[in-house]
Amino acid sequence: MARPRTFDPDVAIEKAMQVFWTHGYEGASLPDLLDGMGLTRGSLYKAFTDKKTLFLKVLERYEDMAVQAGVTMLNDPGIPDGADRIMAMFTGAYQRVTDGDQRGCLLCSAAAGPSNYDDEIAAVVSKSLGTLRDGIEAALRASPKHAALDDAARGELADMLISQYVGLRTMARARIAPEMLRNAVRSVGVMLA
Amino acid sequence: MARPRTFDPDVAIEKAMQVFWTHGYEGASLPDLLDGMGLTRGSLYKAFTDKKTLFLKVLERYEDMAVQAGVTMLNDPGIPDGADRIMAMFTGAYQRVTDGDQRGCLLCSAAAGPSNYDDEIAAVVSKSLGTLRDGIEAALRASPKHAALDDAARGELADMLISQYVGLRTMARARIAPEMLRNAVRSVGVMLA
């Protein structure tokens, strides 16, 4: 019909995700995004409406990617004990820091930032964190030690663990001493063991 | 010598703290601050140099106020068991949310935001979180159940608890369902009991 777009919206969102991840929502300027995405204003606004809409799309993508990866890990049948899967998630978070990634979690940064005054962003953040929480709960059910707990206690433990995860990744972004993060993870391991 | 200033720098910083607390560092504009502090540009820049310097002063004030209040609570001799003091801190954090304060923790927001690219801010954040962590560790020593732990294990537990606290308050800012926060706190209680 007409001139086709020369960029793939999916990879554009992927690139936008990287920009938001490092700079945060408010910290990422239009030039930052255009630069990182490799397109111009006209294309961006035509394809993604505006900055906030783009960010919401990025958050959805983050959910489809990072959150789902976490849930998959939490359901990994290759690790028989669900508690071990949870620990894999925590040690993975610590591993990221030692690998030099100190951007933390996009979701957690969004939680601490714009979600406080923007309902739509807050809703997406809540939903994604809920998804991860449910993954943790399912993993707990697949752990002999925690399968014995009653539903309420197990649910509360899942809530605590998701909160622990948010804290860990938030502190990672603040460049807290890595040993502190490692120790926290270790202590989670002791608790779950 | 000369004309004295008509405002108290201490209360000005206090007011600035409220503005930064609700809007975050990047989200708080100069007009926001001038409005909230009740003074004009000339006075602000004369007294506090610039926005970032003001924010650093605010963070110090936050440490002197909120963090020290936490540490005091963690050392409260009126509560014999240190674990109970820690629980008082966590239930207090939850209480804030049910009381309608969803601003979370200024320190945690700073951790998720500017501390990622600003060394000075990151340093103050780390220091304050470290202070709180040490308070938790001391409280653990004053808990019969945890006094028995070896130093390493107790220190790791303190690291985990401060991370838990950061996560809790970050999620509060994202307006996560309050029951989730309450459950997380409950689960911490189970763990420490």
Added chain:
DNA sequence: ATCTTTAGGAACCGATTGGTACAATACACG
């Protein structure tokens, strides 16, 4: 009363913010 020193306030600064308008462009289809 006068001098000195500083606070206060408003006008102003260039840079940057997110967003828009529009003309040039390039492809698909008749």
Added chain:
DNA sequence: CGTGTATTGTACCAATCGGTTCCTAAAGAT
């Protein structure tokens, strides 16, 4: 081979950003 249609890129927009300048008002010191 036009022709229509959507994309693209650029120029531009008002508003706001954090910060500076400069003049006046005010008050303690002498």
